[in-house]
Amino acid sequence: MASASTFLSHPNPQANDVVSSAICQFKSCSFASQSTLFGSKFASKSLSLHTATTRPACASDSEPISASHSHQTFDVLIIGAGIIGLTIARQFLIGSDLSVAVIDKSVPCSGATGAGQGYIWMAHKTPGSDLWDFGLRSQRLWEDLTESLSEQGLDPLQLLGWKKTGSLLVGRTPEESDMLKRRVKLLCEAGLRAEYLSAIDLLVKEPELMVDKDTGAAFLPDDCQLDARRAVEFLEKGNRHYSSKGRYAEFYNDPVISLLRSGGSGEVEAMKTSRNILYTKKAIVVAAGCWSGSLMCDLLRESEVVLDVPVKPRKGHLLVLENFNSFQLNHGLMEVGYVDHQTAIPLPNISTSGLLDHDGQTLSVSMTATMDTAGNIVLAANLLGSARNWKNPSLVVYGTELGNSFPN
Structure with a gap:
């Protein structure tokens, strides 16, 4: 279910066709x-x-920045390559000049995005509830996106x-x-x-x-x-156009292990994954779905921060x-x-x-x-x-x- 998202209405003018490779086998x-x-x-x-x-991270004509280097720096690091994480990356890429890296312990569609039905339904939600405003805004943003694609002569049925x-x-x-x-x-x-x-x-x-x-x-x-898989293909293809500008990278099959803090200020300045150390200039965004709570607890276990993220699978x-x-x-x-x-x-x-x-x-x-x-x-x-x-x-x-x- 949940393909609720934070999609923006801004279309990517370069994303004019669908990635042909399948997300899952x-x-x-x-x-x-x-x-x-x-x-x-x-x-x-x-x-x-x-x-x-799940399949390995797919290749495309717009292959993202190589993830083989042990140290890289980006403005924003996003943990989670589902619809939400990829959409947040899309917003930063389209709406700013920030560089973005998306990190995932597996590959897109290996979590709730791949397991969801792609329903964007309001019938079962209750006005005034915690989920009501979120669900309603999600539905309207998806509609804004499809309208913008149609105005460009693109087919939302084919793309999404x-x-x-x-x-x-x-x-x-x-x-x-x-x-x-x-x-x-x-x-x-x-x-x-x-x-x-x-x-x-x-x-x-x-x-x-x-x-x-x-x-x-x-x-x-x-x-x-x-179709969540088509939507992910659309998002990945659009985001990867920014890799040639040095603004986008994907680190798939690369779980986050720990946060690294500055020796002077104690502020978080990087994250360590299984294969890389990724530095951030601006922010780290956790979009790991139902695993966000347990992940945050693991990352902050040795700090004095008391955290309760009421999200469970x-x-x-x-x-x-x-x-x-x-x-x-x-x-x-x-x-x-x-x-x-x-x-x-x-x-x-x-x-x-x-x-x-x-x-x-x-x-x-x-x-x-x-x-x-x-x-x-x-x-x-x-x-x-x-x-x-x-x-x-x-x-x-x-x-x-x-x-x-x-x-x-």
């Missing part, structure tokens, strides 16, 4: 399943899926895998439908386009979806999605069904349990057969489904401590309760 396997959500069209269908494996599909937050009980009606009202009051769909209206939007009389959905027509599964043509999904689908993931609370009286997180909270599974730009079905399930019973997700996707596939 895939291992393929297959399985068969029967559908209870989409009926017999899915029954006994052999499905191809893949899991991502960008699609304005709209999203459906689906409930299966009368209580969930009532909650969705209240949510639609709240979203409209916050300035978004949203409407409640009854079971009949929902079936018009998604003819292959199995619904009953109690099924309903919140529909946000302006929600979007992108959470368990999730992403499944890509390749060359799937049994039916078409018109929008992004999300089960109503995603709303609970914004404000997880313990519920000790629910029996979870031992499936509890480290804080003793009930574990929740919420699922999503959409089609990517290549026509593949993308299924995702996130596991999080919350008040929902993990054994009873409100949306059973493609005939298999993905919640039951999680290990204890």
Whole structure:
């Protein structure tokens, strides 16, 4: 999920095509399943899926500054080569004359960027919450970027895998439908386009979806999605145009080990990686995603700084069904349990057969489904401590309760 970002609206005038090399390679396997959500069209269908494996840092015509030197100096050092880290680098490169280095313990798309579905959805976010303003600004900045690309005669679908599909937050009980009606009202009051769909209206939007009389959905027509790998290729290619000017370098497969301080002032002046010592004139930016908290604690362990970064990884599964043509999904689908993931609370009286997180909270599974730009079905399930019973997700996707596939 999270392809939320801090994209600027400034286009890179030199990034006029897509890097042709793939960000990730895939291992393929297959399985068969029967559908209870989409009926017999899915029954006994052999499905191809893949899991991502990282590749070496790719080469291009605009190869970044060589990372073989043991000592180099840059204005800004950015830890993390996901969408966020590469976008921050892009802003510095476009909006200033600063030099930038991006450092990563692996390669792009090896973390949350590669594991995310590329959804830029607001349906499950609550106005006034901590994530609301961040998510709304992220969506608008992505839209600014796509508009600027279109004005240059470029295709956001080709460059970023960008699609304005709209999203459906689906409930299966009368209580969930009532909650969705209240949510639609709240979203409209916050300035978004949203409407409640009854079971009949929902079936018009998604003819292959199995619904009953109690099924309903919140529909946000302006929600979007992108292909995270294409977006990373776009960012890398644009950033690498500045390498020939001595302003950009990438240090992949080169984890940060420690910070180095000045002997006189005690200020941080460099970082030591597994292969390099990189000096900074201006700043170090940590954009390591869910690893930012643990990384900062490690880097500052010997200092007097008391740091609490409340960012932790959470368990999730992403499944890509390749060359799937049994039916078409018109929008992004999300089960109503995603709303609970914004404000997880313990519920000790629910029996979870031992499936509890480290804080003793009930574990929740919420699922999503959409089609990517290549026509593949993308299924995702996130596991999080919350008040929902993990054994009873409100949306059973493609005939298999993905919640039951999680290990204890």
